[in-house]
Amino acid sequence: MSRNKLTAAVPSPVAEDADDFDAKTAARVCWHYFKEGQTQEEVARRLGFTRKRINRIIAQALSSGLVQITIDSQIGACAELESRLIAQYRLRRAIVVPSPAPDLDVRTVVGAAAGQYISDQLGPSETLGISWGGTIHAAAQNLRRRHGGNTVVSLVGGLAMSGPINPYDNAAMMARALGATCRYVTTPMIADSRELRDALVRSTHVAAALAAVRSVNRALLSAVDLTNRSRALEYGVITRDTLRSLRTAGAVGDIAGHYLNASGSLVSHPLVDRVISVDLTSLRAVGELVLAAGGAHKAAIIRAGILARLCHVLITDEAAAEALLAF
Amino acid sequence: MSRNKLTAAVPSPVAEDADDFDAKTAARVCWHYFKEGQTQEEVARRLGFTRKRINRIIAQALSSGLVQITIDSQIGACAELESRLIAQYRLRRAIVVPSPAPDLDVRTVVGAAAGQYISDQLGPSETLGISWGGTIHAAAQNLRRRHGGNTVVSLVGGLAMSGPINPYDNAAMMARALGATCRYVTTPMIADSRELRDALVRSTHVAAALAAVRSVNRALLSAVDLTNRSRALEYGVITRDTLRSLRTAGAVGDIAGHYLNASGSLVSHPLVDRVISVDLTSLRAVGELVLAAGGAHKAAIIRAGILARLCHVLITDEAAAEALLAF
DNA sequence: AAGGTAGCTGCACAAATGTGACAAGCGCGG
DNA sequence: CCGCGCTTGTCACATTTGTGCAGCTACCTT
Numbered sequence: 062m063s064r065n066k067l068t069a070a071v072p073s074p075v076a077e078d079a080d081d082f083d084a085k086t087a088a089r090v091c092w093h094y095f096k097e098g099q100t101q102e103e104v105a106r107r108l109g110f111t112r113k114r115i116n117r118i119i120a121q122a123l124s125s126g127l128v129q130i131t132i133d134s135q136i137g138a139c140a141e142l143e144s145r146l147i148a149q150y151r152l153r154r155a156i157v158v159p160s161p162a163p164d165l166d167v168r169t170v171v172g173a174a175a176g177q178y179i180s181d182q183l184g185p186s187e188t189l190g191i192s193w194g195g196t197i198h199a200a201a202q203n204l205r206r207r208h209g210g211n212t213v214v215s216l217v218g219g220l221a222m223s224g225p226i227n228p229y230d231n232a233a234m235m236a237r238a239l240g241a242t243c244r245y246v247t248t249p250m251i252a253d254s255r256e257l258r259d260a261l262v263r264s265t266h267v268a269a270a271l272a273a274v275r276s277v278n279r280a281l282l283s284a285v286d287l288t289n290r291s292r293a294l295e296y297g298v299i300t301r302d303t304l305r306s307l308r309t310a311g312a313v314g315d316i317a318g319h320y321l322n323a324s325g326s327l328v329s330h331p332l333v334d335r336v337i338s339v340d341l342t343s344l345r346a347v348g349e350l351v352l353a354a355g356g357a358h359k360a361a362i363i364r365a366g367i368l369a370r371l372c373h374v375l376i377t378d379e380a381a382a383e384a385l386l387a388f
Numbered sequence: 389m390s391r392n393k394l395t396a397a398v399p400s401p402v403a404e405d406a407d408d409f410d411a412k413t414a415a416r417v418c419w420h421y422f423k424e425g426q427t428q429e430e431v432a433r434r435l436g437f438t439r440k441r442i443n444r445i446i447a448q449a450l451s452s453g454l455v456q457i458t459i460d461s462q463i464g465a466c467a468e469l470e471s472r473l474i475a476q477y478r479l480r481r482a483i484v485v486p487s488p489a490p491d492l493d494v495r496t497v498v499g500a501a502a503g504q505y506i507s508d509q510l511g512p513s514e515t516l517g518i519s520w521g522g523t524i525h526a527a528a529q530n531l532r533r534r535h536g537g538n539t540v541v542s543l544v545g546g547l548a549m550s551g552p553i554n555p556y557d558n559a560a561m562m563a564r565a566l567g568a569t570c571r572y573v574t575t576p577m578i579a580d581s582r583e584l585r586d587a588l589v590r591s592t593h594v595a596a597a598l599a600a601v602r603s604v605n606r607a608l609l610s611a612v613d614l615t616n617r618s619r620a621l622e623y624g625v626i627t628r629d630t631l632r633s634l635r636t637a638g639a640v641g642d643i644a645g646h647y648l649n650a651s652g653s654l655v656s657h658p659l660v661d662r663v664i665s666v667d668l669t670s671l672r673a674v675g676e677l678v679l680a681a682g683g684a685h686k687a688a689i690i691r692a693g694i695l696a697r698l699c700h701v702l703i704t705d706e707a708a709a710e711a712l713l714a715f
Numbered sequence: 716a717a718g719g720t721a722g723c724t725g726c727a728c729a730a731a732t733g734t735g736a737c738a739a740g741c742g743c744g745g
Numbered sequence: 746c747c748g749c750g751c752t753t754g755t756c757a758c759a760t761t762t763g764t765g766c767a768g769c770t771a772c773c774t775t
Contacts, residue, residue: 084460085467088459092486095459096457096485096497096500099489100730101731101732102731111753111755112731112732113755114754117753127460128459129459130422130455131455131458131532132422132449132455133454135567139416158419159420159424161424170419173423184512205458205460429762438724439762440723440724440725440763440764443762444722447763
């Protein structure tokens, strides 16, 4: 008797996504558990599942973002840091979250705050631009689900390698969570040569994709640092040699493909002419630029981003906030 | 050494509400617990509290609505009932939640769904009209916190008795959760005589308060039934005799003070001339009327409300939904 | 100043939850 | 047709969480 196939046996009238298999059941399970406050065992009995299954469904619903936990953010736990940041850097707003325990990834917690902020702020038909990275990934996991109305625009080219942290996956996750349509830049993030870059940028599809930034109301940006802790190496964006030469050229990191020095100016370096992404001027024209990045090692590039006028709203953690205030 | 007084010792620069005592600490605790996934004991150690204290703070944050749990609602667990309701009653939308176990109050779960719906839909500067009752109370507890921009308008007069279920408290909770300003109707819900009602309604303040409905973009209404299970008695709105005579007059319940019969027309009864609330025509002019009510015993008045054109969006539970579909 | 209330701590225990090992069932491709 | 790999069920166990009790302190009321 395939009891547990019952839900799958009822085909949903709407287009069903890849992970819809469970979604309806999961929603019900979570409802009983979180909203009614029943115990996992009670839910299991009521729905005819094993407790373990319920347990797994809940865990999955939590991690997949089907259920979101929202903490009142205005009563920020780190309100003082926030107001000092706003004052010192003339920000529209700052959100500072506690730095996590050392064995946790800063990006997940900063991303969580970013996702919550975006969910709170994004209007029903706004277009959201995004860069890429672990923070963006975490933000996508922390969006409250929507269904239509929004558009997600990826602001940078792709990475050939796989893994869950890459622009296409970031954009896809984000779009999926918002039920949004999505625009991708169908080129590598970094072309092999300046000539190739120019040719690509001129080609119809790519030009159109990059031009999509004009319709962006709000952009969620992250910051890539060039310290030894940089993940850029790990994700294969650049080689260690390139990293070193970028540092020699004065770069402290990049924001959406724009390599900046400590005072927020673009650096001169062969690499920068090979990067494919939305140009700085267009980016600055976006109504609200939200920069989400945390960890003390990112303080320099965050500061550079602010000075480069790429940050209206800063979402970061205590460690980076303190480093920023100490400049 | 009063460690745990530290937070209270730092006066907040912003106006601090009655329950601010803990809010900042609570936000931080919840952040560590829910977002970072630390155990209560770890949080306790980290912040220098007892585990028990953490436990209580979390429980309180949960019940006070400082932290909200949101389940993707579009993937409704009861999607089929929803679409049948929409079809049969020509609704704009229907949300059906599973009926809770018999020892739980339907109103809390329907209210939870209503709160989530309002949080999802309410624009940043909209004005929300509300009626009153247990469902509204629960809805208020399930709003995601906001800070300014909205206005809450109570659509009915007050009850003299205390207790947490009364129009003023409902409106105040709702407004507090949204950081909204609030308008009250400063009269009893039911005046002693028709003459008194008329005089009150004509008086400047009351007239202005009732006229505030014109700026309402969206209203959250609940339904009061006149079955034996009705809470109207318990809250002292009407006496048992009045209830009986209302039933004799054909009434099946009331919505925002309007007593309706089974087909959704106003009934004739001495009481209806003594009720102080926003008139039907003005109510019907509101852009979106959300009716939140659950339990099989409310089916009749829900149906009456729909027929009376007081419901664009219905939020209810399985039991009521099935009863409605069986009509 | 006395008395009472509320909240805190520390301890202890029961209930609930997360997890691992292993067997059973199912779909899929060779 | 068979076995492989994946998911799910079963059982068992460690951890985490909720809660009650006794005693204490701080604060508020009278």
